[in-house]
Amino acid sequence: MxxxxxxxxxxxxxxxxxxxxxxxxxxxxxxxxxxxxxxxxxxxxxxxxxxxxxxxxxxxxxxxxxxxxxxxxxxxxxxxxxxxxxxxxxxxxxxxxxxxxxxxxxxxxxxxxxxxxxxxxxxxxxVYTSRYLWSDDEWIARRSTAQAHAEPMSIYEVHLGGWRRGLSYLELAEQLVDYVKWQGYTHVELMPVAEFPFEGSWGYQGTGYFAPTSRFGKPDDFRHLVDKLHQAGIGVILDWVPGHFPKDDFALGRFDGTALYEHADPRQGEHQDWGTYIFNYGRNEVKSFLVSNALYWIKEFHIDGLRVDAVASMLYLDYSRNEGEWVPNQYGGRENLEAIDFLRYVNKHLYEREPGILMIAEESTSFPGVTRPVDQGGLGFGFKWNMGWMNDSLRYVEADPVHRQYKHNLMTFAMVYAYSENFILPISHDEVVHGKGSMVNKVPQDDFRKFATLRAFYSYMWAFPGKKLTFMGNEFGQREEFNESASLSWHYADTPNHHGLKQLFTDLNRIYKDEAAFWELDNDPDGFRWINADDSAGNTFSWLRRSRSGELIACLFNFSPNPHNEHTVALPREGTWTEILNTDSAAYDGTGQFGNYGRVIATATHGGDGAALAQVCLPPLGAVWLKWDPAATATDPGDAGTGA
The missing domain is CATH 2.60.40.10 (Immunoglobulins)
Structure with a gap:
């Protein structure tokens, strides 16, 4: 009945x-x-x-x-x-x-x-009713008191369908969790999981905003994957797409025959580039729909944070539009005031409702205050992807080594604005698609130079202020561009060069998490100091990272194919500096010929400025990290200078 x-x-x-x-x-x-x-x-x-x-x-x-x-x-x-x-x-x-x-x-x-x-x-x-019983109470309790800005964060970005093709949520809960835990990442970021019809959209054109895609199993199976990640000490960030939705006739578009969720005027309601509709952020029901959706993933699936896709497209009414193709706001400007109000609303609500979660903006412009609190006039995000750093640093490593001296400032410029926002350094899926080539194939010349350069680059990235994100496959040198319909090329992940790079990522994550100097003062200028930012002729960079308690790590990088066997650096403390990373190590498929016998000795100068000089062997296309050890006794400075 x-x-x-x-x-x-x-x-x-x-x-x-x-x-x-x-x-x-x-x-x-x-x-x-x-x-x-x-x-x-x-x-x-x-x-x-x-x-x-x-x-x-x-x-x-x-x-x-x-x-x-x-x-x-x-x-x-x-x-x-x-x-x-x-x-x-x-x-x-x-x-x-x-x-x-x-x-x-x-x-x-x-x-x-x-x-x-x-x-x-x-x-x-x-029709579906969850019956899942969670086992992550300890994780959720710890999350509620987390201080993300002063904690380590290294993120492994994953497309669930392409990591190992054919795996279900339940299978991923075993294989992916074990792999990410072994690699040492603190978080995974999952490309959009919300239901989507076209696989080639990678999930960014979703039609089921409240449903994990059924490609990999049922909603409770996805809950199990999140639960297992939490039990392994790994946070889960989900890509969230409130900026647009597709025109599929069975979904949100013109839902009751009228523009219900979107603007009717195509100058306001359609993305020309993507062929999609834009949400009408000024409509109360749409605001309720979207803020509920954000909270839904956090409450119902215990997601730890949302990375908000394409924020720039939401902020500007003239985004990717020519003159006459957009409608100014009430003051005649180009800012989308309704979208700005919505982003402030959702960020403020989620941070107040669920302390410890992360709201992350993929925002590519210089819009001010993206990570400033709402009550201080900002958008209220916790973090912002540093797209400027990403673009500049990739332009540098793509250059032939002989030309890098002319692009030196690309690697140093990010420090000019490093503390203007709370940044994540992203080498994401966007950098290995659409003809951009894989990370390996961005680097010129032979395999030795390709992999040595990548080892140095990722070490530079892990030592630079800001949280870290890399896309799956980058960690072992995937040679092909990302293809959503195929697995990563695991068949060569343990072959020479690839295996060494993968091992390096494990060690980068381990050292990074162990050393507070790399993350505790990420948003404080006291946590970073240049040693030498100006050696363009030598293609070298060097700086200090510092923890709140005064621990010091010197980070040195050589992007030249020539070794610097007696590279002189000025360090702030005399005594023993222990080599905690050398990317030329044979363990990483380097040559194993350019090292510092595990340490260098810094000797005080007579200038009275407190500086100490050390001779460091910098390997070709390599990176060396040195940690000051105040307790060590330098018995013979001569045995710790240069060499293998």
């Missing part, structure tokens, strides 16, 4: 939705197993279907339970929301909504709040 009412949902339950303040909309809209009270029979179990379609003439719920013929839904007064309770339905029920538009057309749509969908190319919603 079907009941022609809305279960336990009433108009006043939706007031927050219409005011833009409903942050848990998934509990009200969508398909839910509920129990209602019938005057004659008492408790009755079934599924409540609800959908927002304010401009529809009629709405029906269709599915396998009614042979796709349609059961009429009724309008909840004053809400624009249609509802229907159907007795006897349970999890696994397949459904969609059929909508008669204002102009008399019938269109079929999937549930915007659906929590589980059929696998593409099918797109029906599946």
């Amino acid at each position: 079907a009941f022609d009412f809305h279960g336990d949902l009433r108009g006043w339950d939706l007031e927050g939705f219409h005011q833009g303040g409903d942050t848990e909309l998934w509990k009200r809209l969508g398909a839910h197993r509920v129990t209602i009270q019938d005057d004659e029979r008492g408790s009755v179990d079934g599924v409540r279907f609800t959908v927002w379609a304010p401009n529809a003439r009629q709405v029906q719920v269709v599915g396998d339970f009614n042979w796709w013929t349609g059961d009429e839904m009724s309008l909840i007064p004053g809400s624009g929301v249609w509802g229907r309770f159907i007795e006897g339905l349970d999890d696994g029920t397949l459904y969609k909504f059929r909508i008669e538009t204002a102009d008399g057309r019938w269109i079929e749509k999937t549930d915007p709040m659906g929590q589980f969908f059929e696998q593409a190319p099918n797109n029906g919603g599946i």
